[in-house]
Amino acid sequence: MSLQIIIRGKKNFGKTRSEQEKNLRKDWGPTLTDEQLDKIKFIEKKAKEQTGSEHNFFTPIDADKVE
DSSP: OOOOOOOOSOSOOOSSHHHHHHHHHHHTOOSSOHHHHHHHHHHHHHHHHHHOOSOOOOOHHHHHHOO
16 A cells, blocks of 8 residues: 655655655654664665765665665
């Protein structure tokens, strides 16, 4: 099941999933566990080192694959 939240009025909600989560927590509350958020930040950091891109988006499924 996928929950999609439409945020109106903000043009830049966040370049990465961790930035979006930080903004969501301010307005709605957490959508990821703290452990998943830490893992996503780790994945984003590794992806940025490999590709140089700051616009990375990973899902909780990707976070659950990290040990």
